[in-house]
Amino acid sequence: MANWTNLHKLAASVSKEARQITRDREALLLLFAMPLLFVLIMSLAMRDAFREKGGVVLPIIVVDNDRSTVGSSIVDAFSALPAFKVDTAIEGGATDERSVRADVASGKHKFAVIIPEGTDKNARRRIQRQLRFVKGGTDGAPEIRLLADPAMRFDYRNLASTNLNRALQAIENRLLWEEFAALAGMKMTPERRQAAKEILTGNRPFAEVSAEDAAALGRKEAMPTAVQQSVPSWSLFGVFFLVIPLSVAFTKERQAGCLQRLRSMPTPLWVVMAGKAVSYFIINQIQFALMILMGIYAVPLLGGDRFAFGHAPLAVAMMSVAVSLAAVNYGLAAAAYCKTAEQATTFGGASVLIFGALGGIMVPKFLMPPVMQRLSAVSPMSWGLDGYLNIFVRNGTVRDILPQFAGLVCFAVISAAIAALKLRNIQK
Amino acid sequence: MNEAAVDITGLVKSYPGSESPAVAGIDLRVKAGAFFGLLGPNGAGKTTLISMMCGLLRPDAGSLRMAGMDIAARPNEVKQRIGVVPQDIALYPTLTARENLAYFGGMLGLSGARLRERVNWALETARLAQYAGVRVEVLSGGLKRRLSLVIGFIHEPEILLLDEPTVGIDPHSRLFIYESLRAMNAAGMTIIYTSHYMEEVEGLCREIAIIDQGRIIARGSLDDILAGGAGTGAVEIRSGEALPDGTLERITRLPGVRDVERSGKLLRLASDSPMDALPGVLALLRRDGVKVLSLSHGAANLEEVFLTLTGRGLRE
Ligand SMILES: Nc1ncnc2c1ncn2[C@@H]1O[C@H](COP(=O)(O)OP(=O)(O)OP(=O)(O)O)[C@@H](O)[C@H]1O
Ligand SMILES: [Mg+2]
Numbered sequence: 253m254a255n256w257t258n259l260h261k262l263a264a265s266v267s268k269e270a271r272q273i274t275r276d277r278e279a280l281l282l283l284f285a286m287p288l289l290f291v292l293i294m295s296l297a298m299r300d301a302f303r304e305k306g307g308v309v310l311p312i313i314v315v316d317n318d319r320s321t322v323g324s325s326i327v328d329a330f331s332a333l334p335a336f337k338v339d340t341a342i343e344g345g346a347t348d349e350r351s352v353r354a355d356v357a358s359g360k361h362k363f364a365v366i367i368p369e370g371t372d373k374n375a376r377r378r379i380q381r382q383l384r385f386v387k388g389g390t391d392g393a394p395e396i397r398l399l400a401d402p403a404m405r406f407d408y409r410n411l412a413s414t415n416l417n418r419a420l421q422a423i424e425n426r427l428l429w430e431e432f433a434a435l436a437g438m439k440m441t442p443e444r445r446q447a448a449k450e451i452l453t454g455n456r457p458f459a460e461v462s463a464e465d466a467a468a469l470g471r472k473e474a475m476p477t478a479v480q481q482s483v484p485s486w487s488l489f490g491v492f493f494l495v496i497p498l499s500v501a502f503t504k505e506r507q508a509g510c511l512q513r514l515r516s517m518p519t520p521l522w523v524v525m526a527g528k529a530v531s532y533f534i535i536n537q538i539q540f541a542l543m544i545l546m547g548i549y550a551v552p553l554l555g556g557d558r559f560a561f562g563h564a565p566l567a568v569a570m571m572s573v574a575v576s577l578a579a580v581n582y583g584l585a586a587a588a589y590c591k592t593a594e595q596a597t598t599f600g601g602a603s604v605l606i607f608g609a610l611g612g613i614m615v616p617k618f619l620m621p622p623v624m625q626r627l628s629a630v631s632p633m634s635w636g637l638d639g640y641l642n643i644f645v646r647n648g649t650v651r652d653i654l655p656q657f658a659g660l661v662c663f664a665v666i667s668a669a670i671a672a673l674k675l676r677n678i679q680k
Numbered sequence: 681m682n683e684a685a686v687d688i689t690g691l692v693k694s695y696p697g698s699e700s701p702a703v704a705g706i707d708l709r710v711k712a713g714a715f716f717g718l719l720g721p722n723g724a725g726k727t728t729l730i731s732m733m734c735g736l737l738r739p740d741a742g743s744l745r746m747a748g749m750d751i752a753a754r755p756n757e758v759k760q761r762i763g764v765v766p767q768d769i770a771l772y773p774t775l776t777a778r779e780n781l782a783y784f785g786g787m788l789g790l791s792g793a794r795l796r797e798r799v800n801w802a803l804e805t806a807r808l809a810q811y812a813g814v815r816v817e818v819l820s821g822g823l824k825r826r827l828s829l830v831i832g833f834i835h836e837p838e839i840l841l842l843d844e845p846t847v848g849i850d851p852h853s854r855l856f857i858y859e860s861l862r863a864m865n866a867a868g869m870t871i872i873y874t875s876h877y878m879e880e881v882e883g884l885c886r887e888i889a890i891i892d893q894g895r896i897i898a899r900g901s902l903d904d905i906l907a908g909g910a911g912t913g914a915v916e917i918r919s920g921e922a923l924p925d926g927t928l929e930r931i932t933r934l935p936g937v938r939d940v941e942r943s944g945k946l947l948r949l950a951s952d953s954p955m956d957a958l959p960g961v962l963a964l965l966r967r968d969g970v971k972v973l974s975l976s977h978g979a980a981n982l983e984e985v986f987l988t989l990t991g992r993g994l995r996e
Contacts, residue, residue: 257789264786268775275774509768513831516734516766518759519787 261519265527266534272501273535279497283535284542287490291543294482295551295559310408312363313339315352320372322396322423326365329419335411336363349397356399363401363412368394375424379431396420477557479547484640485613487543488633491536491575492604495583498532499596502587521675525668529580536576564649571643571653574660575636581667582632588674607631635659683748685839685870686710686733691742693728702728704894705742710872710887712838715865717885718874719986725894726874727767730843733872734764747838760789763837765845769828773817777808777827780816781834788835802830805860822853829857839870846880858884878986890986897989905985915954917947917961920971927968934960945973 273279312330316323330336339361352364371394381387398416400409429448430440438444505511514524547559562568586603590596608614610624611633617625628634639656642648688708694701702725710716720726731737732744735755744751747761771780781799790798803809806826811819816827825845833840842861846854861884865871875881881888882902889899898905923942931949932940936957939950951957954977965972 257791260791261787261789264783268772268779268783271779272772272774505772508773509766509770510772512731512736512768513764513766513770513784514787516736516759516762516764517784517787518756518789520756 258520258523261523262526262530265523266531269528269531270534273497273531276497276501279501282497283490283494283539287486287493287539288542288546290486290489291482291546292550292554294486295479295547295556296554298478298482299556308335308408309337310335310362310412311337311339312365312412313352313361315349315364315366316340317369318367318371321426322372322375323367325423325426326367326416326419329422330415333415336415353399356401359401359403361401362404362408364399365416366397366399368396370394371396375427376431379424379427383431383435479551479557479559480644481616481641483543483547483559484644485637487540488575488611488636488640489604489608489613490539490543492579492582492607492633494532494536494539494579495586495600495604496597498528498580498583499587499590499600500593502528502584503590503593503596507592521672525584525671525675528584529668532580532583533576536579537572540572540576560644562643562647564643564647567643567648567650567653568640570650570657571636571639571660574639574657574664577664578632578636578660578667581664581671584671585667585674588671607633610634612637632660632663635663683712684709684745685712685714685747686716686872687743687745687748688733689743691729691732691744692740693725693732693737694740695728701740701894703732703739706891706894706896708889708896708899710870712870713865713868714887715861715871715885716873717881717888718872718891719876719878719881719888720874720891721876721986724876724891726876726891727843728894729891730764730841730872730874733841734762735759760835761838763832763835763840765829765832765840765842767843767847769821769824771816771824771828771831774815776813776815777819778803778812780827781831784831785834790835798834798836802834806830807856822849825849826853826856829860833864833869837869839872840864842871842873844875845873846875846877854880890989892986892990898985914977915949915951915958915961916974916976917949917965917972918974919945919947919965920973921945923947923970924968927964927970930964930968931961934964937961 273283314323314327314330316327327338327340330338349366352361352366355361356364374394396416398413400412426448430445433440433444433448502511511524515521544559544561548561552558583600586600587596590599608631610628611617611631612620612628613633617628617634617637620628635656639653639660642652642656646652686708687710688706691703691706691708692701693703704725706725706729718726718729728737732739733746733751735751735758738752746758749758749761751758772783775783778799781802782795785795785798785802800809803812806829808823808827808830811823816824819827825848829842829845832842840861846857849857858880861871861873873881873885885902887899887901888905889896890905891897922945928940928942928947931937931947934957936951936953937949938952941948941950949957949961958977962972
């Protein structure tokens with residue numbers, strides 16, 4: 253009998269909370285519009301950062317003051333790469349190094365290769381001496397330079413310099429061949445020169461490697477694309493952001509005296525708390541589902557990658573439940589200790605931002621220095637993100653998320669206990 | 681009906697951080713069916729006392745029985761039998777009047793057809809039927825008070841505790857509240873009514889306790905308390921100009937006058953039998969050419985009783 257009554261009361265509490273939330277426009281914006289926009293923006297903005305070549309095109313200017321085969325070989329090498337667009341519009345002698353440097357420094361050009369006069373001649377002389385086993389003698393020779401826009405990302409700089417060095421290597425190989433031919437008494441006819449060039453460009457190194465996913469946790473299917481990262485990251489953030497509307501509503505309720513009125517009624521405290529927890533939990537699940545749908549349907553429409561849900565729905569559901577329990581109970585605890593709605597907004601907002609920053613929502617954890625990576629273990633959002641990435645990026649299953657699941661549930665239980673302890677004696 | 685609705689002994693409550701207790705040892709017995717007034721100035725401890733009576737605060741010491749039950753031992757059974765109208769309006773602003781009633785009614789254990797019936801009754805009683813579907817945030821203060829009031833007895837409690845339910849509303853709504861409460865009391869509900877307006881306690885309550893600094897300093901029927909104040913036999917005479925020393929001297933020597941005190945144009949006489957002494961005093965004043973502006977005798981209201989008991993006004 254008593255239990256039936258309490259269930260009735262619980263149902264009435266949930267329906268009352270639901271009414272209040274759906275009538276609170278700011279809370280709805282905060283809970284739904286904000287995280288959905290974040291998922292969308294981040295999936296699209298970070299798209300290329302997660303792709304190998306992506307759609308980036310880096311303009312590169314080749315200033316050829318030597319007007320030899322070196323310049324043309326470098327132009328050919330970069331032209332063959334989809335990531336670069338070569339510009340030779342600036343005629344050799346017309347542009348001095350200083351003005352090119354200024355243009356690159358101001359971001360007008362992303363990269364510039366400057367080939368000084370005499371490069372070809374110097375290179376040949378060097379090879380000839382080397383073949384005769386003569387040491388030194390190339391000091392003071394003009395050097396080829398690669399200039400980069402100061403704002404250019406480090407990995408793109410590496411991409412440019414690696415490819416330039418590779419092209420220079422190929423040029424040296426070709427010169428070596430030609431000198432060998434001369435030593436062997438072969439005459440370099442234009443036909444032979446052309447053949448040598450074709451052989452050298454078509455010739456691939458005896459081994460060529462690129463990094464591939466270790467996919468340690470299971471079948472390798474999902475790619476670590478931007479959307480695979482941003483859907484779990486920002487839905488976690490959105491789910492935790494409910495701390496603000498929850499604690500604001502709670503403090504307002506207490507300031508108005510509603511909570512005290514409720515406590516003077518024959519309704520146990522757990523019914524009051526559970527009424528809130530259940531309604532916000534349901535909201536969390538709707539939030540998460542919407543963000544997944546956004547990743548699957550909306551992001552590709554706007555040119556991003558499609559979110560891959562993976563093959564572990566049970567694991568996803570468990571994570572979603574655990575994350576929401578952690579967020580809701582943390583919100584109740586925060587609400588219990590905040591006296592005013594302003595406090596709740598400030599404290600709730602700040603703590604969620606800090607949890608998010610520590611947890612790798614804004615900056616992926618693998619980019620953090622080791623100290624920060626260790627520090628991030630204090631953020632429940634970090635456990636949540638680890639769990640989701642184990643499923644969505646590393647193709648893990650229930651087994652692979654158990655530690656994170658357990659951690660989040662413990663966090664929820666401790667938060668609930670802290671809230672209950674404080675709320676047993678409510679005053680204003 | 682001589683069973684006690686409220687039975688309190690040695691009740692003490694201090695808030696952490698404050699030096700003197702908010703409730704400093706209160707004994708109080710209120711008979712079932714009474715309309716009991718708790719009168720006291722701001723900070724007297726009224727809300728603290730009510731909060732303990734409804735289980736919101738735990739007393740530091742003392743025992744508290746409501747409707748014959750120990751509230752500490754059986755809180756939910758006690759809470760089921762009492763209704764509370766808090767000092768704050770305590771409503772959900774984004775819910776409608778009906779939704780507020782239905783929610784709190786539900787938390788008081790009503791459900792189904794019975795809940796609907798009681799909600800409609802409450803809307804009628806508070807004359808809020810036309811606002812049933814209006815969000816509380818747009819209701820006027822008086823309408824909110826009325827809604828807050830009926831929530832207190834929507835579940836037909838045996839005892840109703842009201843904490844200054846008429847603060848900040850117009851005389852019309854106030855009258856309406858008084859009438860509802862008289863009707864509920866006539867139907868058998870015990871009512872404990874706190875206030876610092878002595879007029880409403882005078883008009884409503886048959887029994888009164890005056891509370892100050894966490895203690896009950898007087899209690900009894902309205903007549904008892906007023907008579908207690910009048911027992912000193914004080915008479916106050918206000919004159920047009922300050923009383924000459926000679927006149928004061930002569931009044932002191934009149935038969936039946938025990939003591940005379942002068943402050944400015946106010947003369948205060950103490951007498952064992954004021955009605956016998958007064959004609960002589962007035963005749964003397966006329967002879968000395970002192971013009972009498974006003975004359976008062978007896979503690980005509982609780983304000984004066986309070987003043988007499990504590991030396992302070994009720995509303996200072
Ligand atoms: N939560 C609290 N914490 C600390 N002190 C409190 C608290 N609530 C009340 N007090 C103090 O306890 C004393 C009694 O307060 P209480 O609210 O019971 O008085 P009251 O008679 O209801 O006054 P009012 O007519 O202003 O409502 C006051 O001195 C008050 O300052
Ligand atoms: Mg009060």
